[in-house]
Amino acid sequence: MSPAPPPVDQWFRPFGVLRLSLTARCNLACPYCCPDSEELPGLMRLDQQVRLVRVACGLGVHTLRLTGGEPLLSDRLLPLLEALAAGRSNAADPLARLKEVALTTNGVLLTPEKALALRAAGLDRITVSLDALEGGVVATMAGLRGGQRVGERLVEQVLGGLSAARRAGFEPASGGLKLNAVMRRGLNDSQLLPLATLARERGVELRLIEYMDVGNRNGWAPDQVISAAEMVQRIDARWPLRPLPRESGATSRRWSYEDGRGLIGTIASITEPFCGDCNRLRVTADGQAFTCLFASEGTDLRPFLHNEKTLEAVLRGLWRRRRDRYSEERQGFTASAPHAEMAYLGG
Numbered sequence: 001m002s003p004a005p006p007p008v009d010q011w012f013r014p015f016g017v018l019r020l021s022l023t024a025r026c027n028l029a030c031p032y033c034c035p036d037s038e039e040l041p042g043l044m045r046l047d048q049q050v051r052l053v054r055v056a057c058g059l060g061v062h063t064l065r066l067t068g069g070e071p072l073l074s075d076r077l078l079p080l081l082e083a084l085a086a087g088r089s090n091a092a093d094p095l096a097r098l099k100e101v102a103l104t105t106n107g108v109l110l111t112p113e114k115a116l117a118l119r120a121a122g123l124d125r126i127t128v129s130l131d132a133l134e135g136g137v138v139a140t141m142a143g144l145r146g147g148q149r150v151g152e153r154l155v156e157q158v159l160g161g162l163s164a165a166r167r168a169g170f171e172p173a174s175g176g177l178k179l180n181a182v183m184r185r186g187l188n189d190s191q192l193l194p195l196a197t198l199a200r201e202r203g204v205e206l207r208l209i210e211y212m213d214v215g216n217r218n219g220w221a222p223d224q225v226i227s228a229a230e231m232v233q234r235i236d237a238r239w240p241l242r243p244l245p246r247e248s249g250a251t252s253r254r255w256s257y258e259d260g261r262g263l264i265g266t267i268a269s270i271t272e273p274f275c276g277d278c279n280r281l282r283v284t285a286d287g288q289a290f291t292c293l294f295a296s297e298g299t300d301l302r303p304f305l306h307n308e309k310t311l312e313a314v315l316r317g318l319w320r321r322r323r324d325r326y327s328e329e330r331q332g333f334t335a336s337a338p339h340a341e342m343a344y345l346g347g
């Protein structure tokens, strides 16, 4: 029997993607994100995380993205991947509907051993975040004291992580390995072309993210946003680009280089909001579910995590009631109402 269609929300958007944060802690301190130094109290247990993913898959989720804080700091990551892999290999388990398990990481702890272990445990894709190649700039973007030297060491670690992931079998050509960069005017915009050069050389898709007004701590101001259109224009002036058709449910718009040397993507949630086909639910490491990256309040799933039937009813109801269209409703470059922190939601 084929599975029931996913529930749709108030704007007829189907449930499709779960983004699960494993920790609020981070080993970097990017000022645009502002992570906690302490872990959240009441983290979900492994059995609760697996139940949550299984129930979400029963409701139509086909993609799971693990995030943070920095997910490689979490000792739950490998056991979770292994438990999910066991479920995915059993056709009778809703987890078998999971087409893709992906990870977003700052790459600092992505050693060759870790990359191999992640692959062996069933991880399909890795996105590594890196905002600059120049030491002083990267140190500022990552909130590190110590300037150029410390930044150069960071770049070395992250590029080492990229290489390790590639050697472990995360294939850039099939989207198994990507690079994320947040661009802030006056801080790291000098790094746009160097990052594009690096991504082209390594055959990795570079995803350029507009600086977002997520959370309440980062002092977001509209004049620091570089629009996706400007980023594309600047790269196109150096290496001509051709737009690709937008995929349904995708947050990014994508371009291919006319010379055939790979792709770039842009995530333009400030200037070109994409609420229309948003299919994501975000769950924090302590079990708070958010139906929008910009929501101010979540729903505490912890009282329901012990039982699949109850959890299914709660998630279905949450999705059906969902009406969020924050990015489209806000007036472009304006400051906004309070909302949850990025380091809890994980992007």
Ligand code: SAM
Pocket (backbone or CB within 6 Å): 026, 032, 033, 067, 068, 069, 070, 071, 104, 105, 106, 127, 128, 129, 180, 181, 182, 209, 210, 211, 212, 213, 214, 218, 342, 343, 345, 346, 347
């Ligand atoms: N620590 C991991 C990392 O940095 O990749 C995973 C968590 S991080 C919150 C996920 C993504 O969100 C990163 O690519 C990061 O650059 C992006 N991000 C964080 N704060 C942001 C902001 N205010 N605007 C745009 N992107 C942001």
Ligand code: SF4
Pocket (backbone or CB within 6 Å): 026, 027, 028, 029, 030, 031, 033, 034, 035, 068, 069, 070, 106, 129, 142, 343
């Ligand atoms: Fe840490 Fe990622 Fe936030 Fe930077 S963006 S502080 S690496 S969680």
